[in-house]
Amino acid sequence: MTVKQKIDARGAFCPGPLMELIAALKLVEVGDDIEVLSSDKGSVSDIPQWVNKVHHEMVGITPHEGYWSIVVRKAK
Amino acid sequence: MASSPLYIVLCSGEHEKLQMAAMMASVGAVSERPVEVFVSMNAILAFAKDAPAADARYQGGAFSKLLKEKRAPDAITLFRQGKALGDLKLWACSMALDVKGWELSALVDDLFDGALGLTKFLSDAENGQFITL
Numbered sequence: 001m002t003v004k005q006k007i008d009a010r011g012a013f014c015p016g017p018l019m020e021l022i023a024a025l026k027l028v029e030v031g032d033d034i035e036v037l038s039s040d041k042g043s044v045s046d047i048p049q050w051v052n053k054v055h056h057e058m059v060g061i062t063p064h065e066g067y068w069s070i071v072v073r074k075a076k
Numbered sequence: 077m078a079s080s081p082l083y084i085v086l087c088s089g090e091h092e093k094l095q096m097a098a099m100m101a102s103v104g105a106v107s108e109r110p111v112e113v114f115v116s117m118n119a120i121l122a123f124a125k126d127a128p129a130a131d132a133r134y135q136g137g138a139f140s141k142l143l144k145e146k147r148a149p150d151a152i153t154l155f156r157q158g159k160a161l162g163d164l165k166l167w168a169c170s171m172a173l174d175v176k177g178w179e180l181s182a183l184v185d186d187l188f189d190g191a192l193g194l195t196k197f198l199s200d201a202e203n204g205q206f207i208t209l
Contacts (some may be wrong), residue, residue, distance in 0.1 A: 012149070013146060019161070
């Protein structure tokens with residue numbers, strides 16, 4: 001897995017991390033991965049739900065102390 | 077299948093309701109769901125171009141205080157993000173503008189798509205989900 005871009009959205013509240021991810025996805029190429037670091041608990045369910053709805057691809061979610069690493073692949 | 081459009085009538089000037097409307101509108105719009113927001117009554121006051129900084133622009137209760145303390149995303153910024161990243165339209169209620177003696181130019185720049193009457197908005201909203209805040 002090669003992460004093209006990392007977004008540190010720790011400390012941002014809903015829907016901040018999701019909006020930062022969406023803005024970043026507009027700027028990368030299909031197949032690129034973006035990692036979002038989020039301390040917002042809602043992001044763990046909200047981001048996969050959004051990814052599924054708009055047909056991108058979830059790569060994985062890794063819990064850390066006080067935040068999560070969420071990796072999304074641009075699929076279209 | 078395309079998502080049903082979401083229509084939001086925003087008439088409360090409470091910070092908490094403005095924030096919720098901005099969250100629903102922006103997230104809906106970026107989720108490939110068309111969203112239209114009709115801003116009227118006290119809500120339109122929060123969009124005044126000459127309103128003071130965010131702390132005074134948004135008036136509310138206990139949760140408003142928390143939103144400001146925790147630096148939650150600014151409601152107008154969320155609306156702007158929804159427009160930039162999705163299909164979101166904001167309409168200023170023509171009656172509210174008339175009552176205030178305002179033109180569209182009295183509202184924050186580059187956010188509203190125009191002024192609209194309630195009858196037209198309700199007609200457009202017949203085939204979508206309708207929420208009032």
